[in-house]
Amino acid sequence: MSAAAPQVTELVTQLLEVVAALAAAPLFLGWVNQCRAWLSNRRAPSIWLPYRNIRKLFAKDAVLAENASPLFRLAPYLVFSTMVVAAGIIPSMGTHLPLVVAADAIALVGLFATARVFLSLAAMDVGTAFGTLGARREMMVGFLAEPALLMVIFVASMISSTTALPAISEHLVTQSLGLYPSLAFTAVAFTLVLLAENARIPVDNPATHLELTMIHEAMLLEYSARHLALMEWASALRLFNYACIGFALFVPWGVATGAIGPLGLALSIPVLGLKLGVAGAGLATIETVSAKLRVMRAPEFLATAFLFAVLGLLVHVLLKA
Amino acid sequence: MAIFVSSPLSACIALLAGWVLLGACGLLRPRSIRFAGRALFTVGALIGAALGALSAWSLWTGVTEQIVLPFGLPDLPFHLRLDTLASGFLLLLGTTSAGISLYSAGYFRQGEGAAPGLLCLQYHLFLASMGFVLIADDAYSFMVAWESMAISSYFLVTTQHRLEEIRRAGFLYLLIAHVGAISILLAFGVMQGGSWQFTFEAMRSAHLSPAWAAIAFLLALAGFGAKAGLVPLHIWLPEAHPAAPSPVSALMSGVMLKTAVYGIIRVTFDLLGAPVWWWGLVPLAAGLATAFYGAVFAAVQTDMKRLLAYSSIENMGLVFTGLGLAIVFFGTGMHLAAALALAATLYHSLNHAFMKSLLFLGTGSVLHATGERNLGRLGGLIHRMPWVAWLSLVGALAIAGLPPLNGFVSEWLLLQSFLFADQIPHAFVSMLIPMGAALVALAAALAGYVMVKFFGVIFLGQPRESALSRAHDCGRLERLGLTWLALGCVALGLAPVQVLAALNRVTATLTGASLAHQTAHWWLLAPVPTREVSYGPLVFLTASALVVALTVTIVRLVYHRRVRHGPAWDCGFGRLTARMQDTAEGFGQPIRNLFQSFFRIERELPTPFDRAPRYRIAITDRIWRSLYEPLGGIVQRLADAAAVLQQGRIAAYLLYSFVTLVVLLALALVL
Numbered sequence: 007m008s009a010a011a012p013q014v015t016e017l018v019t020q021l022l023e024v025v026a027a028l029a030a031a032p033l034f035l036g037w038v039n040q041c042r043a044w045l046s047n048r049r050a051p052s053i054w055l056p057y058r059n060i061r062k063l064f065a066k067d068a069v070l071a072e073n074a075s076p077l078f079r080l081a082p083y084l085v086f087s088t089m090v091v092a093a094g095i096i097p098s099m100g101t102h103l104p105l106v107v108a109a110d111a112i113a114l115v116g117l118f119a120t121a122r123v124f125l126s127l128a129a130m131d132v133g134t135a136f137g138t139l140g141a142r143r144e145m146m147v148g149f150l151a152e153p154a155l156l157m158v159i160f161v162a163s164m165i166s167s168t169t170a171l172p173a174i175s176e177h178l179v180t181q182s183l184g185l186y187p188s189l190a191f192t193a194v195a196f197t198l199v200l201l202a203e204n205a206r207i208p209v210d211n212p213a214t215h216l217e218l219t220m221i222h223e224a225m226l227l228e229y230s231a232r233h234l235a236l237m238e239w240a241s242a243l244r245l246f247n248y249a250c251i252g253f254a255l256f257v258p259w260g261v262a263t264g265a266i267g268p269l270g271l272a273l274s275i276p277v278l279g280l281k282l283g284v285a286g287a288g289l290a291t292i293e294t295v296s297a298k299l300r301v302m303r304a305p306e307f308l309a310t311a312f313l314f315a316v317l318g319l320l321v322h323v324l325l326k327a
Numbered sequence: 328m329a330i331f332v333s334s335p336l337s338a339c340i341a342l343l344a345g346w347v348l349l350g351a352c353g354l355l356r357p358r359s360i361r362f363a364g365r366a367l368f369t370v371g372a373l374i375g376a377a378l379g380a381l382s383a384w385s386l387w388t389g390v391t392e393q394i395v396l397p398f399g400l401p402d403l404p405f406h407l408r409l410d411t412l413a414s415g416f417l418l419l420l421g422t423t424s425a426g427i428s429l430y431s432a433g434y435f436r437q438g439e440g441a442a443p444g445l446l447c448l449q450y451h452l453f454l455a456s457m458g459f460v461l462i463a464d465d466a467y468s469f470m471v472a473w474e475s476m477a478i479s480s481y482f483l484v485t486t487q488h489r490l491e492e493i494r495r496a497g498f499l500y501l502l503i504a505h506v507g508a509i510s511i512l513l514a515f516g517v518m519q520g521g522s523w524q525f526t527f528e529a530m531r532s533a534h535l536s537p538a539w540a541a542i543a544f545l546l547a548l549a550g551f552g553a554k555a556g557l558v559p560l561h562i563w564l565p566e567a568h569p570a571a572p573s574p575v576s577a578l579m580s581g582v583m584l585k586t587a588v589y590g591i592i593r594v595t596f597d598l599l600g601a602p603v604w605w606w607g608l609v610p611l612a613a614g615l616a617t618a619f620y621g622a623v624f625a626a627v628q629t630d631m632k633r634l635l636a637y638s639s640i641e642n643m644g645l646v647f648t649g650l651g652l653a654i655v656f657f658g659t660g661m662h663l664a665a666a667l668a669l670a671a672t673l674y675h676s677l678n679h680a681f682m683k684s685l686l687f688l689g690t691g692s693v694l695h696a697t698g699e700r701n702l703g704r705l706g707g708l709i710h711r712m713p714w715v716a717w718l719s720l721v722g723a724l725a726i727a728g729l730p731p732l733n734g735f736v737s738e739w740l741l742l743q744s745f746l747f748a749d750q751i752p753h754a755f756v757s758m759l760i761p762m763g764a765a766l767v768a769l770a771a772a773l774a775g776y777v778m779v780k781f782f783g784v785i786f787l788g789q790p791r792e793s794a795l796s797r798a799h800d801c802g803r804l805e806r807l808g809l810t811w812l813a814l815g816c817v818a819l820g821l822a823p824v825q826v827l828a829a830l831n832r833v834t835a836t837l838t839g840a841s842l843a844h845q846t847a848h849w850w851l852l853a854p855v856p857t858r859e860v861s862y863g864p865l866v867f868l869t870a871s872a873l874v875v876a877l878t879v880t881i882v883r884l885v886y887h888r889r890v891r892h893g894p895a896w897d898c899g900f901g902r903l904t905a906r907m908q909d910t911a912e913g914f915g916q917p918i919r920n921l922f923q924s925f926f927r928i929e930r931e932l933p934t935p936f937d938r939a940p941r942y943r944i945a946i947t948d949r950i951w952r953s954l955y956e957p958l959g960g961i962v963q964r965l966a967d968a969a970a971v972l973q974q975g976r977i978a979a980y981l982l983y984s985f986v987t988l989v990v991l992l993a994l995a996l997v998l
Contacts, residue, residue, distance in 0.1 A: 064886045071895035073789060076711045077720075087874035094870065105870060107851060108863035109730070112739050116730040119775055123727060126779050130908075133707065133788030134897040138909035141783065146917035149776045153768035156742075160764055165744055168859045228896055232882050307920050316765045323749055323758040 019100040019262070019271060026275075028095035031246035032056035032239065034282055056242060063235035071132045071228055081128035082229065085294030088121040089243035098250040099274040100262040101172035110169040111159040112303065114251075115152060121240070122148045129225035130154070142225025143301060148207060150308035151199045157315035158192040158199070161322050162255050165189070171251070175258040182209040185326060191318030193256050197292075198311035200252065202304070205246045207293040209304050220275050221301070250278075257281060335385040336392040336409040336462065339417065341457040342378045350451030357444025360436065366431035369804070372425045372644045379421030379550060386414040390831050393464060399471070406463035406526050412597065415673060415833045416461045416589045421817065422456055423581050423680040430688050430808025431574040433801070440486035440572075453479040453578065460586050466515035466525040475512065476586065477504040480579055484571040496566035503563040507553030508670070511590070514546035516541060518598055530598045540599055544606050547594040548613075555587035557642045558617045559950045565624075568636035569700065573691025576632060580639045581684035585676045592669075592705055595654060596837040604658025608756070610967055611651025611975055615766045618644025622773035623925055626918040627946050629911040630700050631690045635683065638726065638777055641770055642679045646672050648767060649741050653838070655751065656744070662840035664747035665686050669834045670827060671740035672840055677826070678725070678733040678819055685722035685812040686781075689715050692805060693785060696798040702781075702911035707790040711798040714806050716786040719812040723782040725820065727775040731864035731871075733819035736826075736852070738771055739862055743855065773918075780914045789905040822853040831872060851938070912944060913993070919946070 036053040043050035052058075061277075070079070094105045095114050109117070126141035163169045165186060166177035203208040204223035214220060226237050254261070260277030262270035299307055349371055389411055396405040409417075431450070435443055457477060459472035460555070481504070485497035519525055520533030535543065542918040553560040570574045591610070595602050619643030628634035649672035656665035686844050690700075692715045699705055709716040725732035748760035790796060801809070819826055835841045842854045853861040862893060919926065929946045933940030974980070 064882070067887075067889045067891055069891045069893050071712070072892050073707070073895070075787065077709065077787070080694060083875045083878055086878055087871050090874045090878075091867070091871050107861045108866035108870070110860055113730050113735075113743055113862060113867065116735050116739075118726075119727070119772070120729045123724065123775055123779055125730060127783055127787060130779075130783035130787040131709075132895045133905065133908050134895050134903060135535060135907040135909075138788065138914070141779065142909055142914050142917065145776045145779050149769075149772040152772040152775070153765060156768040157765050160742070160746070160761075160768075164749060164761070166744070167470070169743065169746070170859055170861070173859050195329075196951065227898060236878070236882075251416075271729060302920070305917065312765070313767070316762065319761055319765065321756070323761055326749075 013104075013241045015271070016100075016102045018102050020094060020103050020105055023096075023099050023103070024090060024094045026278075027098065027243060027246055027250075028090065030282070031242040032060060034246050034249065034286055037286040038245075038290050041287050042293055045290055045294040060235045060239055061149040064232050065229040068231035068233055069256070073132060074201070074228070075131055078128050078131040078228075079233065081124045081131075081218055082233040083141075084124045085121045086236040086240040086243075088117045088124075089240045089247060092117045092247050093243060093250075095171060096247055096250045097172040097175050097254050097258075097261055100271060101176045102263075103172055106170055106172050108252055111163065112169055113172070114171065115156050115159065118155070118244075119148070119152055121244070122152075125225055125237075129228075131279065132228045134228065136224045138226050139226075140221055143221040144225060147202050147304060147308060150305060150312055151202050153201075154195055154199050154308065154312040154315045157312065158196045158255065161188050161192045161315070161318045164319075164322055171254055175254045175261055176263050177259065178255075179261065179263055182238075186322075188318045188322035189256060191314050191321055193252075195251055195311045195314035195318060196255065198314070200248045200289075201292065201309055203313070204241070204248060206289065208296045208299050208307060211298055212278070237323070242277070246282075249282060252285065253278070253281050302317045332571065333382055334392060335390055336394050336407060338381055339378065339385075339409060339458070339462060340394070340396075340407065342374050342381065343455045345374050346451040346455040346458070349374070350448040350455075351976035352446040353447030353451075355444070357442045357482035358454075363447045364435045365432050365804070367447050368428050368435075368450075371454070372428035372432065372808075374423035375421050375423075375454070375964075377421070377766075379418055379425060382414045382417035382421055383829070386411055386418060386829055386832055389836075390414075393959050397603050398808070399467065403465075403467050403525075403722050405468040405471075406464035406528075407459075407462045408527070408710070409462055411833045411836050412589070413461045415577070415830065416585060416676075417458065418829075419455070419585055419677050419680050420457055420461065420582055423684055423812070424578065426808045426811035426815065427574050427581070427684055427688065428454075428579075428808075429811060430671050430691075430805050433804030433808070434574055434688075434691060435572070436695075440488065441482075443979045444787065446483070446486065447546065449479050449482045450575070450578075453483060453583075457582060457586055461589060464527045466512075466519075466527070470508070470512060470515075473508060473586075475840040476583065477501065477508065480575070480583060483575040484579075486572055487570075493570040496563075496570035499562045500567040501562060503553050504729075507560070510550030510553065512550075514543050514550060514594065517543040517546065518594070525594075525640060527598055537597070537603065541603065541606060541834050544595060544599060544602065545609065547591060551591040551594075552585040552610075552613065552647070553605060554590075555584050555647065556617070557613050557641075557643065557647060558620050559954055560641045561621070562948065562951060562955060564640055565628075565633045565636040565948075568639070568687075568698070569630055569632040573694060575688050576635075577684040577691075580687060581680040584639060584643055585680060588643075588650070588672070588676050591647075591650065592672075592837070594920070596657070596669075600754070602654045602658050602753075602754070602923045603725070604618070604655050607651040607654030607656075607658060608910075609651065610647045611655065611760070611763060614644045614647030614649075614651055615763050615770075616644070617641070618648060618770040619766055619773075620823065620925070622770045622777065623918060623922045624948070626773060626780065627776040627915040627926065628743065629702050629915075631693070631702055631781065632687070632700055633704075634702075634777065634781055635686055635690065635712065638774065639683055640677065641774060642683070642726075645738070645741065645767065645770065645991075646675050646679070648763065649675060649744070652741075652744055652748070652760070652763075657838055658752065659751050661747060661750065662835060662838050663855070664837040665745055666834040666840040666842050667740065667747070668744035669838060670854070671737055671744055673742055673830045673833060674819075674823075677830075678816070679811050680723045680739050681815040681819060682725040682734060685809060685816065686719060686726065687821055688805070688809055688812070689719035689722065692801040692809075695801070696793055699792070702784045705785045705790075705795065706793045707786070707795065707907065708798060709786040710793065712786075712800045714800050715809065718806075718809040718813045719786065720782060721816055725779040725816040728771045731868045733816050736820060736823045736862070736864070738767070739852065741767060743860060753868050776918070780911065783910050784909070784914060788908045789909070791905050794946075800861045823864065824849055824863065827852065827854060851888060858933075
């Protein structure tokens, strides 16, 4: 009995994490949008707007371009499911997750890369000027952001000598509260990657459809109805996932570690909510105070992120901290 | 069957001889495509599959067997030996070549360069000589096999020898192959260590001073590096691969490059025995530079086969990175980490054999269907050639290193072994090597960029030329070959535990540390016992598939499945032409801007007054200009200086002989 009991809680944690991510991702997006509106002195849209949007899109008839291939219809499901699986690997509430043995942090980066590749391929599928332009720009952002993210994780892995994300969190939590200078550098790098990968302001603007600047939206132009809903939901999930990776690496406190009981789990939920609230406000602040970069400048922004991550690695191997 | 069990080596020799014989059969009816092309190549594929099965079995049993064949020069018989390392690479040769031969059986056509019978001979000689390279056990037979491999592949590259640029590409290939071969020969000369015995057995027991051992290692690295395409010896790859017919490109890139990996592993871990840790820094640095260089160049190519050639350079860079890491670890006594890095090296070699062959064969089908190699004239082929497109997608995703396919597994292993680097007991080195992981990550991410470009521009979007609407899918045999290789990619990706258990037989004998042990689960890859790291692609795939299935069902149940078809929206612009899509140049533009200093760019921009504006851009390798052209000039000047001796008068030549004789006599007197 005693051996089976924790397994049940682990499974429950796992399911709860995925469901919570699915449910809370649009809310988090709505919260960020609300904060942005407040900060720029506008009247804020309802925090539930992303949900209404997704519901509306699901109810509509899908329109497909005549020359769209099966890849185009498959991509939204694949992108969505990679984000859902990713949510199952990231320890947002508890660190004992059954799925984690199958996929560590490197696999997580691989998952994000898979989503990006399918998104770009789908954007090229119809063969419009905007689609290919978006795909090219997305890959341009991705090929620098991906190694930067990998290096961020690498530093944390070196500190805790494992690449499993929950184990890293657990190691950092149980460690006596020490300062890691290397993690400070990687935190900066991670923030830059988060902004770039989620099409936030210095790199891309989620609010516009201006062809000279857009990246993410350009890829979704040919999608409609349920496919678009899945894509939108997936990008909300991506933002949520990135935020949770950030918590796992840099502010892991409050996550239920060890053999978790229902109480630990119940405690971790408000903590996560608090972290998300602060992170969303912070993200909105960054977006409000910074100006959109020209697209050609985006690689420099990401190269900075990559260099910060490598600097963090160097600091770690120099100071062993 | 009995010979398989009693002596796998003789069975292996019989299979390789079967390839030679099969090639010779091609000359019986050299003009018949049905006999020499279809029938013989299919038999060749069966021999390949048999070789794959045999070497898998001998790898599993861990057989070591030696045979001396009474061929060759007097006193220099051929020594052959089958051990786990050779079996591992024979497995690669057999399984990959089975797919490529099957494809070739459907691929070669009448009237394309050399006669099919001749092609059949060269092709199977090429295969057999690669096999003999792997089982050679003395320097003499190794060099014979190595040179037959170079020469037979040279003839295959110059199949369409009537085109000047193909002759030029072939010559460049032959030249670099021979520069490499000389270097390898010199390495063997050093390794015999004064015993003047050129068997590998003698080399194993020879005691070299540290300086000579290092020289031997560096010579071997240069020699095998030339075959593998390490920068700056990579220059032949982007020329020879587009020139050769696609199955030959696949064979060269997929299998022949791996013989170089085999060679350097054989020399370092077996013949020299105890590598010093700092040796590893050379292949590590060269590998990282090569990986990055190859990836950056691949991103800006406009010819699909040239793009794949640069991608091969990148992958060989990753392989040599792993090898360098293994040597560093082994030399510092970290045997488990060395085994892990070496396993990553071998795994990536095996993966690359499958995925790159698959992609090269895919380009072959595209080339046959459209007659185009230029990415700027392709597009939208997923509608016309679904088989080739979907199977190529598997290869493209695998090479981009995406889970759960095979490219990801070897990159995962490589990154895991980088995590051990901070334990190296040498300051600075332990700090610098982890930086290499950043370069590996960057190269891997660039590979994703390259593959999106490759697949997206060829198969997706709208056809850029009207002639593409006549493109047809590939034939049945070609499909079989492609499917075989794609299944290989999937299997290598989904069964990493089993593959690593097999590779462990090789790495355990070479490094003395075993990776696959007490792995309780057949589905969970956990190579390092001391660390909590694991990867289970099957679980991962099941979870993803489950989510996809659930999403599809829920969306359909709760909502509806109504779909309307209409013209592409394109922001309501409405007058969409195929020329508005990104070209290959356009897609590579961010990389070109970012890494400008790497390339030599010649650009022709149209002026506002041009009636027919033309934009042309040519990107060339700086190394060609800064290294090879000056070298060529020096050789030319030396040759001109030597030509002064050449008088053309018989009296002068007689005088030379007389003077030489006198000098020799004088020397004999003095000494």
